[in-house]
Amino acid sequence: MTETMQDIRLLVLDIDGTISGKINQVSPQVLEAIQAAQRKGIKVAIATGRMFCSAKRFYEAIASDVPLIAYNGAWIQDPLQTLPHQQLSVPADIALDILDFLSTKNWRSQLHLHVYHNDELYVDDFNERTAAYQERTGCKANLLTDLRDIVAQAPTKILAVCHTETVPKTLLPLVQKRYTQQQIYCTQSTAVYVEFTSPTATKGQAVKFLTEEILGLQAANVMAIGDNFNDREMLEYAGLGVAMGDAPTALKAVADAVTTSVEEDGVAEAIAKFLL
Template identity: 30%
Template sequence: MDIKLVALDMDGTLLNNEEIVTAFTREKIAQAQKQGVHIVLSTGRWLGTCYPYAESLNLSSYLVTSNGGEIWTIDKELKERHLLDPERIKLVWELAKDRGLVTWSVSTDRVWFDEAPDDFSAHEWLKIGCNSLDANKLDEIVKELSYYDDLELTNSLPTNIEVNPKGVSKASALRSVCHEIGITMENVMAAGDSLNDIKMIQEAGIGVAMGNAQEAIKKVADHVTSTNAEDGVGKAIEKFVL
């Protein structure tokens, strides 16, 4: 298969457990770029916490951030943005707080860790997440939010929930990137480990689950590579791209 774009989740995928891109994986990314392959970070992170990695890897293509909530060029030109209703952010925040969960909310200008603004409507919102080791509490929130058909529910770990606008995903963003480049999802290799990666892994020509991925991801992937601590991304690029 002619892979022209490699889409990489970051946490639990590209980054090892120390949040580092290893020398081996860096080398394989550099080799792929020399062959003209686009390397696209496709992450739940916002621009501020993923851009330094893009710089250090000398990436030259697009960045998919906030689970597809935004698409940026490497020159920080915003190509696409999808916003959540501030009332929905407030709803999720209050549900999480009522159950004692830790929250993080991503506005277009900052990340709010376990805190809320004085006025939710004074900001533009990309996503919100909450975390708990109590699966029952997470299930309760999912049940509550399932009644709202304008929300996209996913996770980046088994211990959290992440909320984006309905229809927004890493896959939908990558389709837009493919359109810009002039390729299709058949030309994409996508790698990830969590439910916010599942759609891009399903839609990509080659979907790769990390060895440390959630079982649901492994079941839909075309290939299971090594873990994020064992150069799984570098090995997948070597196998399918180089």
């Protein structure tokens, strides 16, 4: 840890695996800790890979009063405003190439695709995983016969929902060979989710924008908590980056501190330790 708790004026929280676990909502213990931090004058923000529409209920649950970061940083918007502060897209040519690459027979037997555009979800196959996703996120999937039509419009995000936890281990290295970091940002957000966004859309860049451009603060004023690879840039940027207890070893390695797991209310523990 490089900063003292007196420096922290903004707490940034991931949703899934951080403030939301199996029950798909913020636990009373975590909510109480967040409210205690807010009473001390610390602003609390959400930075998630989720859709904007899916993240809003968590934003409301914690009574955040700063813009919400969705789609791993591609979308930054105050829910009370009609226009986003930032809305980044995957370039159409790259998006179409990703779609073609992931639509080959080999990959389509191992994953299915979600495409996000204008905060709407599009799929070309409605299956049990899609139904479960709808139920968990509260956002309806639009069924298309051909995803190329929407992908050609430069989508906000493409998500590969892998059928097993071994698929990302094979897919990610191939993606890194096929595309440069200037073409696409590709990350893993859960054991089976591989996400594609604009190369400038990361939680780290979004938290930097929120901190410095919107709130007029500095990295030293930020504490961020996350649980997976898509949180890495955010934890690296923050003056105090905290990894959840069940985060991958590589994420814990870049964090300043490690708390307990989401099911053990690790966020509440971290807030109590560093902010209260």
